[in-house]
Amino acid sequence: MGKTNKHMSSRQRQTLRAYLACIPMVLAYQALVAVVSAGLLWGVRQINLRLVYLTGRVAVTSGDFAFLFTTWQGWLMIVLTLLSLTLLVMLDVNGVLYLAGRLLAGKEARVRDAVPAALRLTRRFFNPRGLLIVLYTALAAPLVGVGFTIGKTAGLYVPDFITSVIWSTPLYAVAYTAALVVLTLLGIRYLFVLPAVVVEGRSVKEAFTLAPRVMREYWRHFLPRMCIFALQIGLVFALVGGAIYFAPVVLGAIDERFLMLLFFYIAAVVGAALSVAVQPLQMIEITRLYLGYVRGEAPVFAAPQTAWLTRERVRIGLAGLLIAVIAAAYVSSVCFDVLYPVGGDARLVAHRLGGNAAAENSLAGLQTSIDLGAYGYETDVQRAADGVYVINHDNGFSRTCGVDAAVSELTSDQIAQLRIAGPGGAEEPVPTLDETLDAARGHGLLFIELKGPTADRQMADDVVAAVRERGMEDQVAIIGLDYGLISYVERTYSDLTTGYLYFFSFGDAPALDCDLLVLEEEAATPNAIEAIHAAGKQAYVWTVDTEESAESVLAGDADGVITDEVAMCQRVEAQLRERSDFERVVDALTFD
Secondary structure (H helix, E strand, O other): OOOHHHHHHHHOOOOHHHHHOOHHHHHHHHHHHHHHHHHHHHHHHHHHHHHHHHOOOOEEEOOOOHHHHOOHHHHHHHHHHHHHHHHHHHHHHHHHHHHHHHHHOOOOOOHHHHHHHHHHHHHHHOOHHHHHHHHHHHHHHHHHOOOOOOHHHOOOOOOHHHHHHHHHOHHHHHHHHHHHHHHHHHHHHOOOHHHHHHOOOOOHHHHHHHHHHHHHHHHHHHHHHHHHHHHHHHHHHHHHHHHHHHHHHHHOOOOOHHHHHHHHHHHHHHHHHHHHHHHHHHHHHHHHHHHHHHHOOOOOOOOOOOOOOOHHHHHHHHHHHHHHHHHHHHHHHHOHHHHOOOOOOOEEEEOOOOHHHOOOOOHHHHHHHHHHOOOEEEEEEEEOOOOOEEEOOOOEEHHHHOEEEEHHHOOHHHHHOOEEEOHHHOEEEOOEHHHHHHHHOOOOEEEEEEOOOOOOHHHHHHHHHHHHHOOOHHHEEEEEOOHHHHHHHHHHOOOOEEEEEEOOEEEOHHHOOOOEEEEEHHHOOHHHHHHHHHOOOEEEEEOOOOHHHHHHHHOOOOOEEEEOOHHHHHHHHHHHHOOOHHHHHHHHHHHO
16 A cells, blocks of 8 residues: 555545536436435335235234244345345445446446346345445444445434433443444545445455554544545535525415425425535545555545536426426415425323423323423323332332332332432322322323233233223223233224324335324324325324424324423424414425
């Protein structure tokens, strides 16, 4: 490998304008990949759906995925999914690297050649190291923000209800932080693997040996250079984005929906194009720097040769796009209230009886929620050692009461001596199911989640019996994360309302055996909610605890939200109902 000073002398001749000139090529390739990927994923989805249906299921969800590892259908779905991820990495990442290599070699970079070239590389990754690259690119890189990513998993996240448990438990928090640090360091250490395989033609094994050695020698130059490059690209995009942002201030004063929508749709198209171009430009620069490190002199490139992109074709394309945007703006102005509803009328359900307004899962919290005028109240029931049902979220009382004991290890009399720590130093007793039902009677809808290791059919039967004893069948919804258990309740006690909670699904989730579908926030997409409504069911979203989340969810079509911040959500609902047309469009573009 060459010396850094040689690389730097060559690097100084590379212009930012050349990168910006690559944007048309990049966008054209991304458009082609979008079409190819859509066809690929449609085919794989159809096969996987048939496999799911063969097991007698209508969908796979977060509460019913064990069959993936216990049936041949499940294993075949896993294999097909891994193959799909591999092909997406080939298309989304390796195709761009192929174009980067051609560009940096001074050769013609033809978009139509990139897809077959990328797919031909697939066989190189059918080995353990190759699979690790695919999994890191598809699953780990989006979480840590280091490394190349693919479009279909770029928004991958750890659900809030999981991270809340992690950060509230010191051991989990340390382990989670350590895992993120390790994944970040691995991403940096092996960042040059894909450029080495795709551009230089090395084997994956060779790249795994070479890439960390190159990074170790040149990281002091590489990391600052990439930061500078990101700032340069960011500044250009910020200037464009700034122009897009400030223009609506003028248009916002115009009470003309068509003109306002026309501007925003143009802004959305430009913004989407810029966001799509960011990673490919970074990939070109990473590849350029890598080649400089291994060869001793970084290649310098000019604007790519794009004979296919003539001025006439550009004019025709832009004219067609403008006509489509104008048509979309006109139709949207006619259907404005349907596309951009006022919102702010979802039902508010207090999480764990009172949310953050009082001690968790306490009768004081329930009363606070009643006083606030909440539509309903969600709580968690578990079985104590003597068979009495008590209210508690965790399997034990360590977090809430400072006692390291599981619910199932203590009798109801012992649990009655415990106190739940609340805000302001308040302490509240742990209520029983009977006490909670009595306190909630006549005050909205009570969502009872069958919780913990004691959640079984006996619990379901006993909870239903307690509800029937008080004549509260119309005031209670039985919910849970265990689909098999909720399905049992729905089939056995069809007169009661049932709800299934999940944070991911594949298949026909609205056809599941339940009356309500309670989706984790990120799973509550407009399409998912629309499908649930089309099936004649209601969609609730959990857990909505920030103003940003509340604005996003409450502005949509969800029937209700479960929240720790009832008062905040009420305030957001009031603000949503007072929004101008301009604000409704801004919010829709922002949150979608």
